[in-house]
Amino acid sequence: MIEFIARRLLLLVPVLLLVSVISFSIIYISPGDTAENSIMNPGGGVDRKAVEEFRAKTGLDEPVHIQYINWMGRVLRGDLGESYMTGVGVSEAIFRCFKVTLKLAVVSMLVSLVIALPLGIISALKKGTVIDDVCRFFALAGVSMPNFWQAYLLIIVFALTLKVLPSSGYGDGGITYLFLPAVTLGTGYAAVTMRLMRSSMIDVLQQDYVRAARAKGVPEHMVIFRHALKNSLIPVVTVAGLNFGYLLNGSVIVETIFSWPGIGNLIVSSILSKDYPMIQGCVLFIAVIFVLVNFAVDISYAYLNPRIRYENKN
């Protein structure tokens, strides 16, 4: 197990390097001038002289590979630099926004699992009945409904009509403000997870060992929760893990509609203003998050399915 974890961690290094090189080049070849964007008057117009000075000061007048090496050198010393737009430290900004997004991600995840797992299991057990049809209809609706539309719908129902929740904003960061964005994000992911839970459960229930357990006279709830559930959770954990990875990187649309000051907002505004240090920092951060989430998924696999552990040993 230790060896397995170590090998996984080593894989991180080349992945992150590659990600940083690719993102650096993509920004570099995309049209538009960074220095110009950074000091452009929102009402129009740019001061030429100021642009040149800004270039010299930030090292933007160097060739791109030198810029990259300089940046990488600083990163290895733990310095992600400062935002061109705000002068705020990049790591500081990412940390601030990540805390906010993390809150939303955890609650969204809970919402999605609370909906998906029971519905998926019920659907599988009642396969082919009306109950199954109703559950699958909800799943289809959840998948099909665009996030932004659902967000507005929830605001209209809960904030404008029933007046029980605030329409948007971060407020004091409390659960009232979290509720609508979390439900918006959660239901989307719940639908996918539920369908997977259902098919995986159906699959497992047809296995020989389930039939054997039933033949032995094990009570049905024991069969389902003791024998079938753990095995049918394996694909669900994978998808739920990846979903959590996506959630941790902030949903741009949902964060914008609900004025949720998280990482999704940060990334979009940095990309629009071509804020190099900020984009690089965010991309690196997202890559790390994804690799770590994958890593956690793999570990949980090994826990859920001993076979994986043994394969790695051999």
Add this chain to the structure above:
Amino acid sequence: MVMLLVMATVLGSLCIDQDSEEKTASANQTKPSGQESTLRYAATFGPEGTLDPAVKWTGWYLREAGVYETLFSYDENMNLQPELATKYEQVSDTEWRIFIREGVKFHDGTPLNADAVIYSLNRVLDDNNTRKGEYDFIESISKYSDSAVTIKTNSTYAPTIASLTDPVTSIVSPGTDLNIAPVGTGPFKFESYTQDVSLSLKKNDNYWNGTAGVDRAIIYFVTDEMTRLFKLESNEVDIADGLPQSEIAGLHNNPEYKIYSTPTLRTYFLYVNMNKEPLNDVKFRQALNYAIDRQQIVDTALEGVGGTPAKSFFGSMMSWSINDRIDMVSRDEQKVRSLLNEAGLEDINGDGWLEYDRKPFELNIKTYTGRPQLKPAAEVIEAQFESVGIKTSVTILDKGALETDLNNKDYDLSLYAWTVAPTGDPDYFVSKHFESTGAEAQKLSYSNPEVDEWIEAGRLTMNQTERKEYYDKVQEQVLDECPEIFVFYQNSLVGTNKKVAGFKQYPNEITFLTKDISIEE
């Protein structure tokens, strides 16, 4: 897993309990203890990290919030008025004496004096300030007495006083950390700030010009326009800026809300690439100008409320520099067709599209994603050009990419929005766009020695009536030559609930929360 489900359910039920508690708490907040009144305002943008008014355009946000003031400012009719100054005198062509209002105190109790003014203005002239270029006409600022300063300019520069209305020149209290705790002289005191979330303010009891009509104000930063509307409708805010134009008609019919829509100084216009054939032909440019039906653009793309048709680059909000001799250009198909023929465009093969130089001809309009009005307006213009036989297409880019294309003269027409007079002075826009040396004029390849002379003379002449003559001439010449084609002035769309009294719109969009706003219960 079962545990997790149980936990989640418990947590979920807790949430709902908390919701109802919070709800009652917030319901009580409208009638708080001690009858404190709070004005809640949903704004479109806010400061990006630092709160220092001398950094980029941060000062604009803090002036909107009523924290900082400047030596001079504009009233709601764009008339220049003294604010923290009381008057100015011109000592010579290059020397201005500015008298500072006495008895004014900063929020921290420090008195406003010449030293504070010099300290504040020198922060803008600092070598590290990215906006110092706009103020390089200043040679020095010196103390004349405790309540007067002398500004020396490098050469005669008529817009000197107007330039002191830009919030970058906000007068700040020396010796405080302006990045995190703004200290100004305005009707509202800074209380707290959370980036991308909100800015909280308290009434300044010692304000020199009366006191604010509300005890507190909270500005929420809300990027999505529909969300701003929802916040107003759910009574989470009292004022919402930048409402979606599609919803204005519905709000107008609702007695619960007051809707304000007035033209701003933001003009939408087409850059014309005069480097290209046939756009280098004045006849062709005039044809395009006459082909545009501005009222139709306002009625369709702007739903009748998002803007007003443009006569020229300066709209009705430009106080003294409006040119009354200019008439609205209305669409005139007859004129368009004869001008197009004179410019050498004709339909040779009878397919309904005009050819130029016996070859198929197509115009492209480039615009950018930053403002929601641009794309629909460009599409209506496209249809209007096509209706006179010019094959047209629209390309949407991000602003940075478009800026690069303009610099490389890689465009035919480009629809853009500019705030034409951030400091209320006409020189800003004309010197950038129509003076040969101007950055924008170079994108157009526009150069006219006569226009250069007028613009120069406008800067060197102190008498406003004489200055106006020069700018009138520039406007008439530009409207005749069409290096740019002006389409509409954007309206600012603000909604308040009916309890809000004393709200006024300022066309330069930098004064918003004033002492005059109050909430009537």
